[in-house]
Amino acid sequence: AQKITQTQPGMFVQEKEAVTLDCTYDTSDQSYGLFWYKQPSSGEMIFLIYQGSYDEQNATEGRYSLNFQKARKSANLVISASQLGDSAMYFCAMREALSGNQFYFGTGTSLTVIP
Amino acid sequence: DTGVSQDPRHKITKRGQNVTFRCDPISEHNRLYWYRQTLGQGPEFLTYFQNEAQLEKSRLLSDRFSAERPKGSFSTLEIQRTEQGDSAMYLCASSLGQGLKETQYFGPGTRLLVL
Numbered sequence: 001a002q003k004i005t006q007t008q009p010g011m012f013v014q015e016k017e018a019v020t021l022d023c024t025y026d027t028s029d030q031s032y033g034l035f036w037y038k039q040p041s042s043g044e045m046i047f048l049i050y051q052g053s054y055d056e057q058n059a060t061e062g063r064y065s066l067n068f069q070k071a072r073k074s075a076n077l078v079i080s081a082s083q084l085g086d087s088a089m090y091f092c093a094m095r096e097a098l099s100g101n102q103f104y105f106g107t108g109t110s111l112t113v114i115p
Numbered sequence: 116d117t118g119v120s121q122d123p124r125h126k127i128t129k130r131g132q133n134v135t136f137r138c139d140p141i142s143e144h145n146r147l148y149w150y151r152q153t154l155g156q157g158p159e160f161l162t163y164f165q166n167e168a169q170l171e172k173s174r175l176l177s178d179r180f181s182a183e184r185p186k187g188s189f190s191t192l193e194i195q196r197t198e199q200g201d202s203a204m205y206l207c208a209s210s211l212g213q214g215l216k217e218t219q220y221f222g223p224g225t226r227l228l229v230l
Contacts, residue, residue, distance in 0.1 A: 004157070033215040043204060045158070045221035052215055091157050097215055100171055101146070105157030 002026065004092050004106035012112050013082045020067070021077045021109045023092030029053075031097035034075040036066065039089040039108070048090075051075055082113045117141060119222035121207050127228045128197055135193045136225045140209030147190050148219060149182055150206040151175065158206050164190060165212065197229045 005024045013019035025034065036048040051059045051066045059066040067076040079086055092106045120139045128134050140147050145166050150158035161180070163171045166187040176182075179197075184190040194201055204226050208219035 031215060033217075035218070037221075043206075043224040043226070045206065045208070047218050047220065050216055050218060093157070095215060095217070101148075101163050101217075102160045102171070102173075103148075103150075103158070103219060105159070107155065108157055 002106075003104035004094055006092055006106035006109050008109045009107075010110045010112070012114055013079075013086075015084060015113055015115050016081055018078060018080045019082055019111065021079070021090050021092075021111065023075045023077065023106060025073050025075060025092070025094050027073075027094065027096055029096040029098050033095045034066070034068070035093040035095070035103070036064070036075075036077045037091045037093060037105075038086075039091060041088070045091070049077070079111075084113050084115060087111060087113045119207055119209050119220055121205075121222040121225050123225055124223060125226045125228075127230065129230050130197060130199060132197055133193065133195045134197055134227065135191050136205055136207075136227075138190045138192070138207030138209075138222060140188070140190070140207070141220055142188075144209035144211055144220075145187070146210045146212045146217070146219075147184055148208040148210075149190070149192050150208065152204040152206055152224070153202075161192075194227075197227075199229050202227055202229045 032053045034051045037045045049061045065078045089108045147164045149161040152158045164184040179195045204224045206224045208221045210219045
């Protein structure tokens with residue numbers, strides 16, 4: 001079974017609007033961390049935001065916030081006030097406490113911001 | 116620039132040739148990871164070093180692949196007898212190893228094309 005599922009291959013958003021990128025995960029571990037990375041066309045993966053499984057509040061980093069719903073095993077990324085520079089691939093990833101140091105990545109969502 | 120660097124950025128080779136990639140992590144980071152990313156997919160874990168010790172290897176890492184981190188600083192990934200299926204982006208990441216919240220910082224990747 002896939003550890004991380006991103007069901008939206010591509011998304012479009014109008015500049016200055018908010019957009020939600022979906023991520024669901026599969027783990028039997030109680031302790032895990034969830035990450036979102038941005039990958040522009042240049043190829044470099046850029047860390048955006050982290051959510052721990054025991055964190056009671058949703059993580060926020062500037063225009064990025066993580067809508068963490070533990071019971072549903074979802075960790076959606078919300079980007080507010082989209083900018084043209086937000087156009088990129090976005091990857092959700094998970095690290096489990098009992099699985100060593102591997103990161104499991106989803107297949108990504110391609111976001112295009114329309115002016 | 117004190118980020119993760121990779122060399123070369125692009126490599127074209129003929130099937131059957133050997134190739135070697137280099138990764139220079141962020142200087143104070145003790146952990147170093149190699150990933151492979153094919154088109155339309157997220158990065159897949161290949162191997163991981165803590166200092167100079169190679170602690171985990173994925174089953175994706177066939178015996179044609181070898182990685183080293185001789186002095187606990189830079190790392191090399193060698194692919195022997197390349198095959199067309201090895202064509203991919205090879206990403207390196209480094210981290211400080213701070214538990215679940217450990218954030219991996221990625222380099223720009225080496226894009227390999229095997230003809």
